[in-house]
Amino acid sequence: MATIKEIEPIVLYEQETDARWASYSILVRVVTSDGRVSYGEAVPTLRILPVVSAVRQTARAFLGRDPHEISAAFYEWYRQDFFLSRSFESATALSAIDMALWDLKARELGAPLYELLGGKLRDRVKVYANGWYGGCRDPQCFAEKAKEVVARGYDALKFDPFGPSFNSITSEELRRAEEAVAAVRDAVGDDVDILIEHHGRFNANAAVEIAKRFEPYRPYFMEEPLHHEDIEGYRKYRSLTSARIAMGERLISAKEALQYLVEGLVDVIQPDACNIGGVTGSMKVAALAEAFSVEVSYHNAYGPVQFALEVQLSAVTPTLYRLESFYDYWPQWKRDLIGDPFRLSQSSVEVPRGPGIGVAVNERVLEKYRAEPSEIPVGEEPVWVVRGTWR
Incomplete structure (x- = not known):
């Protein structure tokens, strides 16, 4: 019987690109005793050193085990790590x-993976564009780049118009954000979904004010309008706005x-396979979402292994x-890492x-970019924004 022989982060x-985290990837290579190799992907952000360390520690619970016994190994780490439910590093390593x-x-x-998960429901997966607005600080830039996104074949796009606002938002900052959203809506027309990224940065009062100002532009959803952990704020937001709430990329179980x-605080849940528990955790959240009639939109920002896996999910x-x-x-190079196989058509990719x-x-690309x-x-512009938009 083959066993897990090696796990390597x-x-x-x-080089620097439109967000510093997008310049990095953390792959996790699993090798069996009979020489088979596979990869997962972990979250980089500002946590590269602790995530690499967490993968090495988590690996100790998997080495020597039967690679077929995925659930047993998953729950063994749950048993071993007392703080798994509170540790992003442990969760992304396990994922x-x-x-x-x-x-x-x-x-x-x-x-294909989808066959092990019950078989696919669709041959193509609808997608929305993100990362397209690097350097945009004015409505004209957002509008011009949004037109380019639609010209590529996307009929949904997401962006963060909030510049340097954090926690609260001034009248001037809100005016500039609204102008950007209005310009994008005017540029793409009524048949394209616009999705507003807040990056979980606002308190409840600011988030409510933003939601009311943006109503005329009909965003499909407002993503992470409040700080992730602010449950009371989400309750207030739900009671005072009609906005469709998306959130979930920071969930770890x-x-x-x-x-x-x-509590009905989310309309579109966004689990990330890289920290929700991999395939095992993602399928649990998808089942819960179906039970609560909530849409699912997997958060998918870090790299090509994650992308390919979440197409399957x-x-x-x-x-x-x-x-x-x-x-x-x-x-x-990130596309080349998996042979650049995905081609957009009618805002979707083939499974x-x-x-x-x-x-x-x-492996050649992997070795070329290994670091x-x-x-x-750490600079003035946080790593979680698209580069050049923090003004």
Whole structure:
């Protein structure tokens, strides 16, 4: 019987791009005793060093185990790590390993991942564009770039118009944000979904004011309008606005997701396979979302292994809205890492039918961009915004 022989975190880096986190990827390579290899992906952001360390520690619970026993290994780490439910680093390490094991199992069976998850509900997955507005600080820039996004074939796009606002928002900042949203709506017309990214930065009063000002522009959803942990703020926002709420990229367990679902505080939930528990955790959240009649839109920002895996997840998710996509706005090396297989048509991508997640990691590209784990400099512009938009 083959066992898990090696689990290695690999940091990849090229150059600064439209967000510093987009310049990095953390892949997690799983190797079995009979030589089979698969990859998962972890979250970089400002946490590269602690995430790499967490992967190495989490690996100790998986080494020597049967790679087929994914659930058993998942719950063994749940048993071992007393703080898993409160540790992003532990959660993303577990998620990446879980992703790799599901891909490994599907490859061994010669089946696409979606077949192991019950079979696909759709041949193509609708996507929305993100990462397209680098450097935009005025309405004209947002409008011009939004037109380019639509010209590529997208009929939904997301953007953050809030500049340097954090927690509260001044009248002048709100005016500038509204002008950007109005310009985008005018540029793309009424048949394109516009999605407003708040990056979980506002208190309840500011978020409510923003929602009311943006109503005329009919955003499909308002993403993370409040700080993630502000449950009371979400209750206030729900009671005072008619906005459709999207959130979930910072959730690290299905039980945490349930807190928002059971109170009706989310309309479009956005689990991220890289920190919700990989395939195992994602499927639990998708099932909960269906039970609460909530749409699912997987958060999908970090890299190509995550993208390919979440295309598979999206294919089997009953209440799917769309999959987030930075794919066309990443540096080229990230697409080359998996052979650049995804082509947009009618704002959707085809679900690969090959074994596992349907793509293979190019080892030459991986070795070319392999980097030593290191700290990321902290500057005035946070790493979580699209570069050049913090004004």
